[in-house]
Amino acid sequence: MKKIALFILMLAGTSVYAQEKTRTVKKFHAMGSIGMLAGQSPVKPVIQFSSGMLFNKYYTGIGLSFDAYRFISFPLFVEGRMQFGSKREGFIYSGLGYNIPYNGKQSEEDPFATKSKYIGGAYFDVGLGWKPRGHISFSAGFSYKELTNNSTYVYECLIAPCPEEQSHVLYGLGRILAKMSIEIGR
C-alpha cells in the first residue's frame, strides 16, 4: 500500500514537473466512461470518471471507478494518456492506483464465516484507444485489481472463548476492459 501511494505521488510529481518544463498549453480534460469487464468470471459492468489536465498530446488525471467484477469495488487511480496519430485519434493509456473494497454484502459470501471483511489492494490498467471524432472515444485494454477477504470462523464450544480459525484470501483479478467514454475538453 505504501509503495502504491509513493508511486502515485511520483507520477503526480512527474506531471507537475513536465508542466513547468515544457510550458505548453494546458487544458482541463474530463471523461466519463461505461464499459464491460470480461475475464474468467462472468462479464460485469464498469463505470469510470476521470479528470485532469491535457498538455498537448499528454493527459494526466485522477479517476474513480465502480467495478462490479466478481467483487464490487471502487478503484481510485492516477491515469496517464498519450495521444498519437495525425489528428491524435489514437491513444494509449495507463492507470495505477488503489482498489477500495465495498464491505457490504458481496455476491460471493462464505456462509460459514462468522466475520468477514474486505481489504483493498493494487489496481492497474493499460490499453489502447481510439477517438474518431467529437467527444466519444473507445478503448480496450487489460485491467487488474486486487483485494483480500479476511474471514473468521468460530467453532461451537460449551465454554467461551471458542476456537477460531482465520482465513485470508488474496484475489488478483485480471480482466479485459472495453469501454466507451464521453470526453470534455480538448
Added chain:
Amino acid sequence: MKNFRRSLGIVFIVVLALFSFPACIKDHCKRTYTYQTYEPIYRTKDEVRANIRSNPARDISNPGKLFILGRYIFLNEVDKGIHVIDNTDPSHPLNFAFIDIPGNLDIAVKGNTLYADLYSDLVTLDITNPSQVQLKKIISNVFPYRAWGGNFSPDSGKIIIDWKQKQVTETYSCDGGYRKYLSDAQLFFSSAGPSSPSASVSPIGKGGSMARFALINDHLYTVSTTQLDVFNISNSNDPVEVNHLNIGWSIETIYPFKNKLFIGSQSGMFIYNVSVPYSPAPDGQFSHVRVCDPVIADNDYAYVTLRSGNSCQGYTNQLDILDLRIFANPTLVKTYPMTNPHGLSKDGSTLFICDGADGLKVYDATNPSNLQLLKRFEDVVTYDVIAFNHIALVVAKNGLYQYDYTDTRNIRLLSKIVVNN
C-alpha cells in the same frame, strides 16, 4: 483517414493480443489459513494408572463438574483429573492436591470412595486420606468410546493425557470455492464433552445438576448420550456393572432423589423408578422442545432449566417447574423466562440458578407458582452450583465462588478460587 484506419487496426490487434494471453485474463486466488491444531500426547496405560494418585496441587484452568463431601470439594478439571480442595474454612479454601485422571469429566463420591470416568473406563479410588488417594479398581470399556472431530483416531493401545496446541498457517491456491474443512489434526470437540459439573449423593456427598453420575444407596447410576449403566457398589471399592439400558438419545444429566432418577435429555425429562435398584423402570416423562435441560427435584416439584446455544439446539431459555405429585404424568406449573440457564440447585426453599452471562440468581421458591428473586450476582458467568449447608459453591468462568446464604436477604461472598486460563 489513413491514420484513423491504422489506429483502429492497432486497437483490434491489442484486444486480440490480450485474449491470446489467457494467463493474464484470469482470477488468481491465494488462500492463507491460520488455525489451531492439537496433537495428542500419549502415555501407556501402565504409566497413566501409576499416576492416578494425589499429586501436587495445580491451578484450576478449565473447571468442570463439582462434588462436595464433608469438608472436601472435588472439582473436575476437564479431561485432566480432579482438584481436591480442603474447604474446612469456606472463607479460605485450600487447593491442596490433584488426582491425574485423563479423560475425566464426571465424579461421584460415596463415603471414602470416589468414582470417576477415565474416557471409557470407570475408576474407583479410596479417598480416606485425600492427600494419598489409592487406586482400587478400573473397569474397562463400560462407557462409550470418545469420538473426536475430523477423522482423528487415537492410538488404541495408549491413553491421551493432554493436547499440544500449535498454530498452523497454510497457503495455497484456491481459485473459487470456500474454506477447506478441518484437518484431521484439528480436534475442537469430542463426543463426551467438555460437558460440565457434578455428580451426586450418599453418606453426605452432593453433586450439581449437570452430573452424569448419580448415587443412590448401594448403586451408582451413570448416563451417556444414549445409555444408563447401573453399578452395584455395596462393596465400595469393588463396583460391579449389573445393568445396561438404552434409554433414548441426547441424554445429558442425571439427578437422584429418593428412589427416583431424573434424567435430562435434549428432548425432555425422564423419570426412572429404582425401587428395584439394579433395574431402573420408566416412571414418567415430560417432553419439551429440543434444548439442553439440567434438572433437579424435591418432594413435589422438578425444576428444569432449558437453554439453547452452541451444542444445545432450539431457541428456548427458561425455567420450567413441574408438579411431580403424579409421577407418571408430570404437569407444568409455571415457566419463567431466563437468559441462558445452566446448572441449578435448591436447598430448602432457596433456589439457585446459574443463568450464564446473566449471573447467579437466587430465588425464594416457597411458592413455585410465584418465585421471588432475592438476589442476583451479575458480574459472574456461572455454570453450575451446589447449595448445601448454607454454602453455595458456584462454578463460574473465572473461578470457583462460595457464597454464604444463611441469611437469604444478605447473601455474601465468602471466597473465590481464581481460574487461570
